[in-house]
Amino acid sequence: MDIPKFLCYVLVMAGVTYLIRMLPLAIFQKKIESRFVKSFLFYVPYAVLGAMTFPAILSSTSSVWSAIAGLAVAVALAMKEKGLLTVAMSACGTVFVAELILRFCLGQ
């Protein structure tokens, strides 16, 4: 691995991420007035996490079927408003069991 290039990537990642968090806290003292900008920022987390999760989640495990099973369980628990840890670990557990079943069926 090219270590200087890697460190450069880390510097860019950390620098940009930190500036985004730091600038509004330290410098921007006035409240944003634009309703459009406020609304835009409000929707950003959902838009970004939605685009990152789908369809990437389908290829996050070794089989698309186990991923679908994990996704279904995660959505069901999230609908019940369970915590991050519960949802994430239940999805993992479901994938593990689904793949055991898949292997068992295919192995027969």
Place this chain on the structure above:
Amino acid sequence: MEQTPIVNSYTKGFRDGVPIALGYLSVSFTFGMMAVSLGLPVWGAVLISMTNLTSAGQFAGLSLIVSGAPMVEMALTQLIINLRYALMSLSLSQKLDKSVNTFERCLIAFGNTDEIFAVSSGQKGAVGKRYMAGLITAPYFGWALGTLIGAAASTILPASIRSALGIAIYGMFIAIIIPPAKHLKSVRIVLLFSVGLSCLFAWAPLLRSVSSGFVIIICTILAAAFGAKFFPIEEAE
């Protein structure tokens, strides 16, 4: 003049941070594992976690590092994925007690993750620097430790466990996006818009060749702008 007392106990902050740290362990574990399986050294994975402290940004950054993407794409991707922190920091700046000076604000900013922001803004009244420091402590070390364990264990873990943990980060994302989408129609629509667009970029011919970092940028800007235009949030918050 009556005022709500400031929340400013390190111990209380630390206690509030423990559940966040536990949640981070599993996700950072996956990050460390994924980083090493993609060819990064263990120290590299831990370095990223200790300097970035952000889930989505790190995972996206990882794929850009591996594909040797240009630095500009890395900077833009981080900017877009982490743009939400600007809003959180803005909101947190109103929540912090007046006694917190600019230097301390700069330190607190580093630990302003989705979950830490959520917990601090849930406090009644203003929050002080000691509470914030306590709140950030456990999640920060949980994030670093999880990365280290995941990176070190990646080679000894059986493939079935590695495969199962691959979904952890997405499980966490789903836990963040579904509850608000359930309650607010506007969030639901923005989410579906973004997901639909992202799938289009993943599967449609031609669009498929756009790099993943830019797909996230495009989907986010279009979906959030669509939401801001057609479902502007209420002025009173």
